[in-house]
Amino acid sequence: xxxxxxxxxxxxxxxxxxxxxxxxxxxxxxxxxxxxxxxxxxxxxxxxxxxxxxxxxxxxxxxxxxxxxxxxxxxxxxxxxxxxxxxxxxxxxxxxxxxxxxxxxxxxxxxxxxxxxxxxxxxxxxxxxxxxxxxxxxxxxxxxxxxxxxxxxxxxxxxxxxxxxxxxxxxxxxxxxxxxxxxxxxxxxxxxxxxxxxxxxxxxxxxxxxxxxxxxxxxxxxxxxxxxxxxxxxxxxxxxxxxxxxxxxxxxxxxxxxxxxxxxxxxxxxxxxxxxxxxxxxxxxxxxxxxxxxxxxxxxxxxxxxxxxxxxxxxxxxxxxxxxxxxxxxxxxxxxxxxxxxxxxx
Numbered sequence: 001x002x003x004x005x006x007x008x009x010x011x012x013x014x015x016x017x018x019x020x021x022x023x024x025x026x027x028x029x030x031x032x033x034x035x036x037x038x039x040x041x042x043x044x045x046x047x048x049x050x051x052x053x054x055x056x057x058x059x060x061x062x063x064x065x066x067x068x069x070x071x072x073x074x075x076x077x078x079x080x081x082x083x084x085x086x087x088x089x090x091x092x093x094x095x096x097x098x099x100x101x102x103x104x105x106x107x108x109x110x111x112x113x114x115x116x117x118x119x120x121x122x123x124x125x126x127x128x129x130x131x132x133x134x135x136x137x138x139x140x141x142x143x144x145x146x147x148x149x150x151x152x153x154x155x156x157x158x159x160x161x162x163x164x165x166x167x168x169x170x171x172x173x174x175x176x177x178x179x180x181x182x183x184x185x186x187x188x189x190x191x192x193x194x195x196x197x198x199x200x201x202x203x204x205x206x207x208x209x210x211x212x213x214x215x216x217x218x219x220x221x222x223x224x225x226x227x228x229x230x231x232x233x234x235x236x237x238x239x240x241x242x243x244x245x246x247x248x249x250x251x252x253x254x255x256x257x258x259x260x261x262x263x264x265x266x267x268x269x270x271x272x273x274x275x276x277x278x279x280x281x282x283x284x285x286x287x288x289x290x291x292x293x294x295x296x297x298x299x300x301x302x303x304x305x306x307x308x309x310x311x312x313x314x315x316x317x318x319x320x321x322x323x324x325x326x327x328x329x330x331x332x333x334x335x336x337x338x339x340x341x342x343x344x345x346x
Contacts, residue, residue, distance in 0.1 A: 001071065004038035006048045009071035014050060014105045018075070023056040025080045026112045027105040030098035032180045045257030047072040050105070051098065053112070055080035064244025072249065083111070086118045093132040093139075093173045096123060124176060125344050126337065133333050136170045136179075137326060139163065144319040149312050153297075154282040157275065157304055160315050164322050165272050167204050170329055174336040176343065182257065186269040195339055200332050205268055207322050209307035215267040217306065222262065222270070224299035225278050226255045231296065232281035235289040242280050271307075278303055 007029065014027045031049030033042065042048065047065055054060070054077050063075035082088075082095065089095050099119035107113050122128055143163030149156065168188035169179040175191040185204070192201045205211045210218075232246050244250060254277050261270040278300045285293035309315050337343060 001042045002038065003033060003036045003040045003042055006033070006042045006071045007038070009069035010048050010050050010073055011105050013068045013073060013075075014052070018050075018052045019106055019108075021052070021054065021060075023054045023080075024106075025053040025055050025109055026107045027052045028098060028112060028116075029103035029105065030076075031074075032178050032183070034098070034101055034103050035178070042071075045253050045260060047074045047253065049073075050075045051078050052076070053078050053080055053083060061239055062241045064242070065247065065250050066244065067249055072253075074244075083115060086115055089115060089119055090122055090128045091131040091135055093136045093169060093179060096128070096132060097178050099123075124342055125346060127346075129174065129176070129337060129343055132173045133170050133337070136166055136173055137329065137333075140166045140170075141323055141326060144323055147316065147319055149316060152283075152286060153304075154279040154286065154300070156312065156315060157309070158279045158283075160309075160319050161272070161275055161279070164207055164319075167207060167322070167325075167329055170333050171204075171336065174333045175340060182253070182273045183269070185272055186261065186266055189269065191336075195336055197332055197335070200328075203325070203328070207318075207325060208271060209309065209318070210268045210271040213268060213271065213306060215262055215265075218267040218270055218274070219259070219262050221299070221303045221306070222255065222258050222274055224302070225258075225274055225281070226251075228278065228281045228285075228296045228299055229255060231289070231292055232284045235292060236284040238284070238287045240280075240283065243284070246277070246280055246284055275303060275307070 010029060018024060018027055028051055029049065030051050033046060033048055048071060050073055052075055059077045059079055062077060065072060065074045089099065096119055099116045100123045102116050104112050104116060140163045147159045165184055168184040171188045171191055172179045177187060177191060180187055188204065189201045192198055202211060229246060229251060233248055236243060236246060245254060258270040258274055261267065282293055282297065282300055285296065309318065
């Protein structure tokens with residue numbers, strides 16, 4: 001499918017459905033596809049991300065992934081209050097990137113277009129890029145310091161994994177690249193090689209614990225995840241914000257997308273999303289099918305054991321290792337900022 005067709009489907013869904021919801025204040029396309037031209041193919045293992053802006057005290061649960069007009073769309077709701085300040089958006093590493101280009105679908109108040117013009121104007125200023133790098137580093141530290149050792153294993157792993165993975169986002173923000181979710185390690189590797197910091201990428205993999213894993217080992221764990229995924233996608237009834245990521249319509253991304261990485265020589269880059277998906281599957285199973293959660297837990301435990309995590313104490317120590325690594329991350333990030341010709345130093 002061409003990007004133009006995917007975008008048309010997303011626009012049609014917004015106008016026919018989202019625009020009729022209470023509190024609707026607009027919508028825009030975000031994510032890794034925004035830089036692709038209309039005649040490009042929508043990547044095989046990607047969806048098109050739509051953000052729906054809502055002015056309500058309580059946001060609806062994330063709608064997530066679904067098929068519309070043969071297009072896999074992922075819809076996220078965002079509070080209107082998060083977009084009222086241009087400065088706050090410019091400082092936010094997860095919001096600013098969506099407004100560096102005009103991908104606005106609907107803007108009934110006119111504010112989104114005003115915001116987009118301002119953000120795109122100042123997006124590459126060193127002052128704001130540094131702010132966004134610091135915003136990402138702050139999220140790492142706050143997330144890791146907030147780990148609760150008493151939660152179930154799947155939540156414990158998640159609370160370590162995602163802040164650890166933000167280390168790649170700091171690199172991507174400094175390079176003015178989209179802080180993608182599933183492919184964060186792959187894109188960060190390319191950036192670090194481009195800027196002459198290939199060794200630093202090994203350090204990021206060491207924090208994750210996957211440097212030593214072979215392609216066969218990673219694919220073995222992916223096959224086990226696939227079996228767990230199939231069970232969780234059938235048994236899941238309780239709504240979670242990630243529920244549609246663990247569904248038949250999303251298996252192409254979660255499983256086959258990871259298999260594609262492995263078979264194209266990027267097996268270590270597949271590990272992050274394999275672990276994240278394993279944890280999410282087990283949160284679903286523990287809630288809605290406890291006996292199946294226990295039956296399949298050996299596969300999840302084997303995956304994290306291969307990352308060197310065999311106890312809560314070790315995981316907490318690994319979180320501390322990431323925090324202690326942050327000064328080095330800041331140093332390398334600063335080198336990237338100074339070397340990036342697209343950043344305006346003023």
